[in-house]
Amino acid sequence: MSLSNPNLEGYSIVREFWLKYYNPSKQTFIAPKKCSGCYNDDRFVIWAVSVAAQAVVDGARIYPELRPLIPNAIRIFQKYKNQHIKGYSAAENSGNDRDIYYDDDAQVASAFVTAYEVTGEKYYLDQGRELVRFLMGGWNDNPNAKTKGGVSWHVTNHYLNACTTAEVAKVCLQISKFLPQEAHYYVEFAAKCVDWLIAVLQDPGDKLIKDGVQDTSTNINDTKWTYNLGTTLSASSHLYFITKDKKWKKIADELANAGINRGVFFYDRDYDNSKRYWRDSSYFVQLLIEGLADYLLYVGEEDNGDLPQRIHEEIKRHLVMFYEFMRDPKDGLYIQSFEPHLTYKEVYETKYKAQFGDRKGWGLKDEDKDGDQPQKCLMGCAAAARVFFQGARVVPQI
Template sequence: MTLTNPNLEGYTVVRNMWLTYFNPRKGTYVGKNDERFVVWPVSVASQAIVDGARIYPELKPLVAPAIDLFQKYKNNHLKGYSAAENSGNDKDIYYDDDAQVASAMLTAYEVTGDKKYLDQGRELVRFLMGGWNDNPNAATKGGMCWHISNHYLNSCTTAEVAKACLQISKFIPGEASYYVDFAAKCIDWQIKVLQDPGDKLIKDGVQDTSTEINDTKWTYNVGTTLSAAAHLFAITKDQKWKKIADELAEAGINRGVFFYDRDYDNDHRYWRDSSYFVQLLIEGLADYLLYAGNEAPEGLPARIQEEIKRHLVIFYEYMKDPKDGTYIQSFEPHHTYKEIYDSKYQQEFGGKKGWGLKGEDKDKNGNPSKCLMGQGAAARVFFQGARVVPQIN
């Protein structure tokens, strides 16, 4: 089988994910042995539900339970959402996870028009904005904190909070400038402190007590920053944001940069991060085309389209379980199922790398293992990719 309709593939993944993991009696996602999930994969899975409901009306009845379950994670005093289900007092709260929760709530409002999701999103965005590092004694000033008790200033949190601010700004006109200005402050800091001036990729972060930057460059840090910069350009028409967005979009599809596997020739290079990171790069590229595509440098939109299409096909052909249609989290063709490695990888990539599943994609016995995060991220890969490549011939 070949991939022809990415949206339909996303729908299939979401449907299987819901039937496999959602327990209506307990009102939440449940894994093997009554396993509960932390809020990060829950946010990705619920966002995938809402993404799908935007396109397929038959998924709309799933939106309410998918968003309502976040209340099991809420700290009722701080108004943030803890990593784990709790009684309402847990303080293990990560701003980047909560930014994805906020995005899911706000997208649910877009899709359903139910104001309770806007109210929930507004309360959470206000909480998120309180995570700005305004410590005058910090070695590195500004930036969004990663955790309420760990002031690691990281790019994913800073850009994801900016995204959430921009998302809500269009729904509350009287407060719009407040959110847009905060998002601009986030992305200004991101570019000044964490962007590599050479390859234009975004570095991971820096502790507020240090000026030594963690220079790991993940796909999702480029993707989330790109989403925010492109959206800022659409709102403000300030060419500064367009220049930033143009450079990030170009960097995201540059096969010579850090997050491509450069052990292959140029035609065979691919994004080597896991699907839960790559889905946010694809979303960033789709947002760029939405907000700035008409003014993009000549040829760039076509190259973005081709790169997304190529990765959708790789993901579909290598990471889909041929037995049950579910997905592992890898994006690397040699980290796949043995039968696919022995046939397709050997033929297409020449057996350049040895076979083996990634640790996150296998159980203690070494057998392939699927999870909620993997299914939610896979669905989002296809839904976000379909915004750019709705049909593959």
């Protein structure tokens, strides 16, 4: 069995993770056994819930039979909402908890906006608008900060990170087309975010985006994750589509080229060039694939030579690898690893050694195991669905 239709694979994953994790009586996702992404024995943090809800909406855009799942998926968010400041906490709460992360909430907001786009239900747009306004309030305007600007990571921790700033910019642009009277407000804020990301966190050499910096410091955390580049690429590409300002195209071109440059940090460079791959977990990689897909949607083939074709080939190669190495043939669900040696033992012995040799030993990431046995979780399954749905925007058939 091989991968031929990425959308259909995404659909199958959504169907299976819904049956495995959604509990109708409790109206939320429940872990059969504590796993990665649980904040107690069986409930998931809102980050995992947001990715799962987004996967449901992504699937419903293609497969109408998934639309009845959208209200149940989106309704779960209300269990996490702080009713006073309108943000969503990491854990279910009574309406007062302030353990609120702006990057998580940006993904919640994106799920609201895309749910509106797919269903036309104004409630989702209203909830999205309320949350986007909250997110914009996370901008760091402290005049005494050593590093100014950027969107904070947490309501009480002013770590100014790339994913938060880029994801807020991204959802501002998403919602702008549905609120034309306010659109300029969101577009201007998104432009401010991308300007800050490029000025403060982009490496001028490899063009990747560094992780972030505390507002009390100027020492930047220079780890370069796939999703930081992917979300910045989504935002800059969308800005170019809206404004037609070549400034944003130049930024997007550089980011897109960097995202598929097999010599950069987030590729595993222990192999020859032909075998290198993105080595982040799937919940990060899904946002890089979305960024590359957004680039082709919003910028397209405009003066870009062979870049669109190279993006197509790189996404195709990764979809096939992910399917071959991370899919459990028993239930069709996925662990979170994107590294072919960190997989099921039988897959390592049969497929990895045949394709990669024995350069790296077998193992499982801590987030993908229970003791010495592989263990799946909601985040891994939802991220896998999004890998295929977003990848299918570029590679609909293999």
